[in-house]
Amino acid sequence: MSDLNTTMVNEYRSNFLxxxxxxxxxxxxxxxxxxxGVCSGSCPLGPAWEHPPQEIFMMIRAGKRDEVLKSxxxxxxxxxYNCIVRCPRELPITHIMxxxxxxxxxxxxxxxxxxxxxxxxxxxxxxxxxxRVNEIELSLRLYFMDGxxxxxxxxxxxxxxxxxxxxxxxxxxxxxxxxxxxxDTKGIHRxxxxxxxxxxxxxxxxx
Amino acid sequence: MADMKIGAYVCQGCGLGERLxxxxxxxxxxxxxxxxxxxxxxxxxxxxxxxxxxxxxxxxGVNRVVIGACSRRAKAEAFHFPTVAVSxxxxxxQVIWSQPxxxxxxxxxxxxxxxxxxxxxxxxxxxxxxxxxxxxxxNKRILVVGGGVTGMTAALEAARAGxxxxxxxxxxxxxxxxxxxxxxxxxxxxxxxxxxxGVEDLVAAVTxxxxxxxxxxxxxxxxxxxxxxxxxxxxxESGQTQTENVGAIVMASGFTPYxxxxxxxxxxxxxxNVVDQSGLEALALAAAAKGEPMRRPSDGREIKxxxxxxxxxxxxxxxxxxxxxSGHCCNTSMKQAMYFKDQNPDIDTVVLFTDLRTPGNxxxxxxxxxxxxxxxxxxxVSGVEAAGDGxxxxxxxxxxxxxxxxxxxxxxxxxxxxxxxxxxxxxxxxPADATDVDDKPVEHAVSVxxxxxxxxxxxxxxxxxxxxxxxxxxxxxxxxxxxxTAGPVRRPMDIAQAMDDATGAALKAIQEVENAxxxxxxxxxxxxxxxxxxxxxxxxxxxxxxxxCPFGAIDEDEQRYPQFNEGRCRRCxxxxxxxxxxxxxxxxxxxxxxxxxxxxxxxxxxxxxxxxILLLACENDAYPALDMAGVNRRVSSAFVRTIPVRCLxxxxxxxxxxxxxxxxxxxxxxxxxxxxxxxxxxxxxxxLAAYRMSxxxxxxxxxxxxADRVRNLEVAITDMERVPQLINDYAAKIQExxxxxxxxx
Numbered sequence: 015m016s017d018l019n020t021t022m023v024n025e026y027r028s029n030f031l032x033x034x035x036x037x038x039x040x041x042x043x044x045x046x047x048x049x050x051g052v053c054s055g056s057c058p059l060g061p062a063w064e065h066p067p068q069e070i071f072m073m074i075r076a077g078k079r080d081e082v083l084k085s086x087x088x089x090x091x092x093x094x095y096n097c098i099v100r101c102p103r104e105l106p107i108t109h110i111m112x113x114x115x116x117x118x119x120x121x122x123x124x125x126x127x128x129x130x131x132x133x134x135x136x137x138x139x140x141x142x143x144x145x146r147v148n149e150i151e152l153s154l155r156l157y158f159m160d161g162x163x164x165x166x167x168x169x170x171x172x173x174x175x176x177x178x179x180x181x182x183x184x185x186x187x188x189x190x191x192x193x194x195x196x197x198d199t200k201g202i203h204r205x206x207x208x209x210x211x212x213x214x215x216x217x218x219x220x221x
Numbered sequence: 222m223a224d225m226k227i228g229a230y231v232c233q234g235c236g237l238g239e240r241l242x243x244x245x246x247x248x249x250x251x252x253x254x255x256x257x258x259x260x261x262x263x264x265x266x267x268x269x270x271x272x273x274x275x276x277x278x279x280x281x282g283v284n285r286v287v288i289g290a291c292s293r294r295a296k297a298e299a300f301h302f303p304t305v306a307v308s309x310x311x312x313x314x315q316v317i318w319s320q321p322x323x324x325x326x327x328x329x330x331x332x333x334x335x336x337x338x339x340x341x342x343x344x345x346x347x348x349x350x351x352x353x354x355x356x357x358x359x360n361k362r363i364l365v366v367g368g369g370v371t372g373m374t375a376a377l378e379a380a381r382a383g384x385x386x387x388x389x390x391x392x393x394x395x396x397x398x399x400x401x402x403x404x405x406x407x408x409x410x411x412x413x414x415x416x417x418x419g420v421e422d423l424v425a426a427v428t429x430x431x432x433x434x435x436x437x438x439x440x441x442x443x444x445x446x447x448x449x450x451x452x453x454x455x456x457x458e459s460g461q462t463q464t465e466n467v468g469a470i471v472m473a474s475g476f477t478p479y480x481x482x483x484x485x486x487x488x489x490x491x492x493x494n495v496v497d498q499s500g501l502e503a504l505a506l507a508a509a510a511k512g513e514p515m516r517r518p519s520d521g522r523e524i525k526x527x528x529x530x531x532x533x534x535x536x537x538x539x540x541x542x543x544x545x546x547s548g549h550c551c552n553t554s555m556k557q558a559m560y561f562k563d564q565n566p567d568i569d570t571v572v573l574f575t576d577l578r579t580p581g582n583x584x585x586x587x588x589x590x591x592x593x594x595x596x597x598x599x600x601x602v603s604g605v606e607a608a609g610d611g612x613x614x615x616x617x618x619x620x621x622x623x624x625x626x627x628x629x630x631x632x633x634x635x636x637x638x639x640x641x642x643x644x645x646x647x648x649x650x651x652p653a654d655a656t657d658v659d660d661k662p663v664e665h666a667v668s669v670x671x672x673x674x675x676x677x678x679x680x681x682x683x684x685x686x687x688x689x690x691x692x693x694x695x696x697x698x699x700x701x702x703x704x705x706t707a708g709p710v711r712r713p714m715d716i717a718q719a720m721d722d723a724t725g726a727a728l729k730a731i732q733e734v735e736n737a738x739x740x741x742x743x744x745x746x747x748x749x750x751x752x753x754x755x756x757x758x759x760x761x762x763x764x765x766x767x768x769x770c771p772f773g774a775i776d777e778d779e780q781r782y783p784q785f786n787e788g789r790c791r792r793c794x795x796x797x798x799x800x801x802x803x804x805x806x807x808x809x810x811x812x813x814x815x816x817x818x819x820x821x822x823x824x825x826x827x828x829x830x831x832x833x834i835l836l837l838a839c840e841n842d843a844y845p846a847l848d849m850a851g852v853n854r855r856v857s858s859a860f861v862r863t864i865p866v867r868c869l870x871x872x873x874x875x876x877x878x879x880x881x882x883x884x885x886x887x888x889x890x891x892x893x894x895x896x897x898x899x900x901x902x903x904x905x906x907x908x909l910a911a912y913r914m915s916x917x918x919x920x921x922x923x924x925x926x927x928a929d930r931v932r933n934l935e936v937a938i939t940d941m942e943r944v945p946q947l948i949n950d951y952a953a954k955i956q957e958x959x960x961x962x963x964x965x966x
Contacts, residue, residue: 046591072621
């Protein structure tokens, strides 16, 4: 567990709702949930969630910090926005789910092997590097994230799609070498650093 | 009226002229109906047609008018001749519109129309235009019982409408429950914060209103009379009694919180830190007076954590506690949670609910509570236990996370949302000497009104002890004419609803004193001037009328004869239906007026294959449904002859016996739904009818007839599709069991 986590535990003690309100994107909305369950019922992946959004909100209010932050549930969100559209209380549920996932990740509590978390990390590192996504590199990293054998199998199973994309000139096989970053990569890096600083200051992640 | 002169008029409009031989109808009226003047008109309800009738009344001395046209429910304004008895013959909706417009059907349709003309003329001979009751009461003062928010509002509303009011309050001060609240739930935009109750202003307005006389420390110890002429004894605590006359009464006796000591599992009585909602209001008032935050009753420590337990002893399906929802408690708990949050947002406030119900604009208030940080948890509380340090542990089943053994520890104060128990007085449906399952005498509540009515000292109760009546058929009404209940004694409610209710009851009371002064009936036969009278020589003092009257209108005099209080009467005729010796009648509705219609129908012989079915239809629901079926051209059997009755309760079994004796093949009764979800406009009428009809089997047996010869049906006003079906099914049934053997005798 990270130092940040210890800091937060000490700061908020038993009041997890307050912690969420202060640190999670759109977290101040959590208290407004009226437990109707429309979000859980609307989610296309609903049955696959261990704790659907309605339950997550209730768990936050009940102070179940570890159970929420270590949960795989909010990583299941595909940002289809069905829940936001339907929520009678107009909670930005999708954003809260991503906010919770991000917060759990920052605290080092998010499940290490969660595929969504790993993909998100690969994507982030990829795009930050040059300021632009290197598609061939991204897909190969994704295929090979569970080892070489696994990667070959995945790539093989996708070969028809890959060839089709090649023919349609949607995929550049030489992307590794020809990929060009954005004009001012350093500028992007400076911008992201600054943004992180501001966010940390605002949320009190002084670490 | 010495000389009876019948004028019969047959309309040819609306297709009547094409479908029927109106000339033949006119002849029937003249020859068989013995009408003195008979006229056909192509458009009877137009000014010319109406003028023609009026002219006959004025110049020819016609005093009974028979109008063969549309249903009595149509063109009531045009055919309004108040000085004479009017008999409407429904040739349109229930003859030509309910029969097929074919040549083959023409003969039966004409027979039907002719029978209805005979019936109309027969009725006209037996009725007179009602003369208003001479014994009307003209007192227009209004008595309000109860000086809480409901009573005060009713008194003010009545006074501001120009009526004198007597306000009787049992305690030493006006205000009731409202005066014991710290704040009230918001009642206007933005519905976000608890508001001052405003009780001082209301009390001041009542005290300063010259039309209101307030009696404190006083109760109503005797109430007798009728609308417009109630006599009320008002007794003060010191024992002094004064008698006052009033025209109508608003009963606003309010509620008592459900006794929380019956909830020991929730810790009430075991720990002073468990209170009910009124207990919390007391704490809040005491703290506000001192200008301090609220403190734990047990040791005076500042409160850091509060849990509100909703539905404590309410919505209890087991029947141990209240079965119903009191409606206001969710909003009240949110308001009380805000007492804490508004003072210190760090105080933990949790509302434990199973279903959060926030009627009206409570949804905005709920949202406001959430914004203020009140936590709402869906769960069913199973117990409250004390911890060592004076705090409590609340055990509950978390219904969202499905944790049967969830707990909340370190709770300083537990507030139980117990419900409202109406102060309805005596339940008159339980005999005074009744005993419970253990053979102990049932404890009766103290009467509120102390009515001298034969049926009991208080207003009848509907459900769960509330003095309500059917909310669609009788808005604001009770089963005691001139007495209106308002506020939580009628149904559970909050302040805003109680104030609305009080206004409604005040208007009802005003309406009643005005009606009573003119001798007119109240809802639903509004404006009816007829009232029941009885032939004393024939009365056997059996008391069925006094017992069965749904409105307690009939008392007994010193010689034990029924004493009709016309002002209390709703003119349903249930007494007339009850009377075994048939001595009760109205001027325009009697055993004879219906009986002679039954006998006027031409009953063809056994071999004609034309059965006759009598249909006695309630005028409130069944008859309109039949009309609507006609309007929608739903075809029903041409062998049915329909007579509207005021209520199935007014149906006397003699009509059925007479009908069967004179050769009818079957009798149908159509009335409103009865039982718990009753729709009877006179509350008990259709129920009594069903009871009486259940006894008719013996009569049928004596006549050697099949039980199916009489059929009692429940219909609603919306049953326009079902009603023709019921008729046709019954006609088929009659076909199946064959013609009555009583024809031609």
